[in-house]
Amino acid sequence: MEESKGAKIMVDAKAKCAIVGIGETAVGKLPDMTTLAIQLDAVRLALRDAGLGPADVDGLLAIQPNNDPRRSYALSVAQAAGIRPSYATDLALGGATPVAMVIHAVMAILTGLCTTVVCVLGHKQATGGQEPRRGRLRDGLEDFEEPFGVLGAPTIHGAVAARHMHEFGTTNTQMAAVAVAMRRHASLNDSATMRMPITIADVLASRWIVKPFHLLDCCLVSDGGGAIVVTSSARARDLPRPPVYISGFGEGHTLGPLESPMLTTLGGRQASQSAYEMAGVGPKDIDFAELYDCFTAIAIVTLEDYGFCAKGEGGPWVENGRIEIGGELPVNTHGGLLSHGHVEGMLHITEAVKQLRGNSVEPARQVANANRGIVSGHGANLSAHATLILSRQAQ
Amino acid sequence: MEKYLKPLPSADNDSQTFWQSCKDHSMALQRCAGCKRFRYPPRSLCPYCHSTEAKWTPVSGKGQVYVTLEMCRSYGPAWEADVPYNISMIELAEGVRMWSNVIDCPPQEVGIGDPVGLVYDDVTDAVTLPKFRREAT
Numbered sequence: 001m002e003e004s005k006g007a008k009i010m011v012d013a014k015a016k017c018a019i020v021g022i023g024e025t026a027v028g029k030l031p032d033m034t035t036l037a038i039q040l041d042a043v044r045l046a047l048r049d050a051g052l053g054p055a056d057v058d059g060l061l062a063i064q065p066n067n068d069p070r071r072s073y074a075l076s077v078a079q080a081a082g083i084r085p086s087y088a089t090d091l092a093l094g095g096a097t098p099v100a101m102v103i104h105a106v107m108a109i110l111t112g113l114c115t116t117v118v119c120v121l122g123h124k125q126a127t128g129g130q131e132p133r134r135g136r137l138r139d140g141l142e143d144f145e146e147p148f149g150v151l152g153a154p155t156i157h158g159a160v161a162a163r164h165m166h167e168f169g170t171t172n173t174q175m176a177a178v179a180v181a182m183r184r185h186a187s188l189n190d191s192a193t194m195r196m197p198i199t200i201a202d203v204l205a206s207r208w209i210v211k212p213f214h215l216l217d218c219c220l221v222s223d224g225g226g227a228i229v230v231t232s233s234a235r236a237r238d239l240p241r242p243p244v245y246i247s248g249f250g251e252g253h254t255l256g257p258l259e260s261p262m263l264t265t266l267g268g269r270q271a272s273q274s275a276y277e278m279a280g281v282g283p284k285d286i287d288f289a290e291l292y293d294c295f296t297a298i299a300i301v302t303l304e305d306y307g308f309c310a311k312g313e314g315g316p317w318v319e320n321g322r323i324e325i326g327g328e329l330p331v332n333t334h335g336g337l338l339s340h341g342h343v344e345g346m347l348h349i350t351e352a353v354k355q356l357r358g359n360s361v362e363p364a365r366q367v368a369n370a371n372r373g374i375v376s377g378h379g380a381n382l383s384a385h386a387t388l389i390l391s392r393q394a395q
Numbered sequence: 396m397e398k399y400l401k402p403l404p405s406a407d408n409d410s411q412t413f414w415q416s417c418k419d420h421s422m423a424l425q426r427c428a429g430c431k432r433f434r435y436p437p438r439s440l441c442p443y444c445h446s447t448e449a450k451w452t453p454v455s456g457k458g459q460v461y462v463t464l465e466m467c468r469s470y471g472p473a474w475e476a477d478v479p480y481n482i483s484m485i486e487l488a489e490g491v492r493m494w495s496n497v498i499d500c501p502p503q504e505v506g507i508g509d510p511v512g513l514v515y516d517d518v519t520d521a522v523t524l525p526k527f528r529r530e531a532t
Contacts, residue, residue, distance in 0.1 A: 143410060144436045146402035147524050149482050150494045151470040159462040159484055166507045208467035210482070258435065258484070258492045
């Protein structure tokens with residue numbers, strides 16, 4: 001560790017840790033499972049995948065589910081799974097949380113707080129409502145939104161799309177290309193919720209939710225969970241699965257929809273710059289991307305913020321199959337939040353791990369020569385962003 | 396007055412002066428005593444200079460549309476009759492943005508950059524919401 005006055009304290013974190021286990025529950029409607037049961041299933045599957053048991057885990061990161069907030073969700077999960085952590089907490093960055101969990105896991109491992117961290121997220125957005133005797137998490141600005149009918153994520157994200165269309169001429173047809181690509185990938189994925197292929201015309205003919213978003217510009221609402229096991233790269237080499245190395249990461253958070261200077265550049269620019277710098281790579285070195293696609297326009301903005309194309313050029317850039325498997329930059333090879341299912345981005349990370357391990361997905365959706373992937377997390381009403389670069393080699 | 400079913404703001408110590416000013420048809424925002432910048436939503440600290448002193452200052456009521464959306468989905472019985480309705484982010488002349496509605500105009504006719512003026516919608520006996528009407532260029 002080097003320390004100099006005025007500079008950041010830098011620890012070389014590149015490829016020092018790896019993802020060694022992943023767990024994915026069923027996604028869709030899980031009316032018979034509690035939120036906690038979904039999370040425990042994800043933890044169980046991830047540890048089994050890693051060849052580890054609860055006694056091997058000493059770190060636990062969780063998130064407060066919207067429908068089941070508790071004093072400490074991480075400790076609820078740890079206790080129920082027989083894990084006694086020396087490091088545990090809940091993170092709260094909305095859809096950026098799963099990526100942030102991996103970042104925090106690396107930080108905790110590199111500081112010696114723990115050696116092996118389980119990161120878990122699960123929720124019941126589709127069937128859950130509230131668990132009995134539980135409250136509900138809110139965003140905090142409802143008083144200045146809901147009285148005017150600003151009632152959900154489509155409105156606030158619609159503001160991004162509306163500004164992008166206004167400033168750069170982005171069209172509904174271009175946004176639809178994102179939805180079509182995600183559906184094509186989902187059609188190749190046995191675990192995806194929406195598998196019937198769609199066309200641009202289908203997207204444009206789907207009913208309006210809030211203009212400029214059609215129904216098919218908007219993600220699914222799902223029950224489901226996922227978990228990830230992170231440990232040191234040295235330890236990872238003794239475990240059964242091929243390690244997927246954590247090469248770079250970063251976060252960038254904005255002032256939110258009312259106070260950000262602009263709505264067409266989000267936290268992804270800052271977050272990705274940090275991640276590229278740590279990994280020592282740039283957009284040209286990335287083989288595929290798993291990007292938080294709560295709405296089609298957000299994937300477009302993220303592609304720009306990540307430097308795959310210039311700001312404003314994302315609309316035409318996503319057209320004509322460029323982001324489909326076999327194209328220049330396959331995006332959301334599992335079908336994303338738009339067509340696979342909505343587990344707040346946790347399954348974007350597990351999908352990236354599967355792509356990099358090889359032999360883990362249906363052959364038709366395996367990215368050829370997948371050596372390095374980038375994952376985005378985005379959430380908290382445009383406020384939060386986190387980026388992860390994962391690699392097959394320890395680099 | 397007919398029972399009002401839509402969500403209402405819950406004034407707290409940070410925001411009650413704002414909501415009272417709307418009820419008084421004289422919308423006021425906090426203007427920082429240090430750097431003189433306006434801020435919204437109401438809060439105890441200036442995010443630019445960290446002054447905790449602010450003066451509640453009536454606004455000009457002039458602004459322009461920064462974002463306009465047309466809500467086509469009903470989020471419950473309270474909104475049924477309104478759909479489709481306009482949702483706009485308004486940039487006030489004072490430099491802050493706020494969510495509101497441009498009213499008395501078909502939602503699809505509202506455009507980014509349209510000049511708007513503040514109007515008051517007394518939705519209940521206790522609550523007035525700041526809304527906007529398009530103005531001639």
